[in-house]
Amino acid sequence: MALSRKLARLEKYATAIGYKIIPGKENACIPESKVITVNTRQKVIKRIWMIAHEIGHAVTIKKCIKEIGRRALTGANHEWPALEAELRAWRVTDKIIRTLKVYDEAYLKYKHSCIRSYYRS
């Protein structure tokens, strides 16, 4: 399956859960407006990883907000991700990435570096 078809599948999946994917400066999931923004300047494979990750947030964020509140979840300026929320999102990301058959060493390295960045900053 070509990468463009994988992107189309992600788009379909986002639509199925009521979200819209739009180009933006950064990768983000905005539950209030049911929008996922994706940085379209990154390579297609990275875009696939990140859209899958933001979909992971989309399906897990409601419960997280219910548990600890929106502000505690993302920080005042979205600068500080809650680790538990990120790990829940990554668990879903893994499933999506496996379904799309792009679960490989490059993806895993990227995932690990993202998770490391959450507590290094």
Ligand SMILES: [Zn+2]
């Ligand atoms: Zn995240």
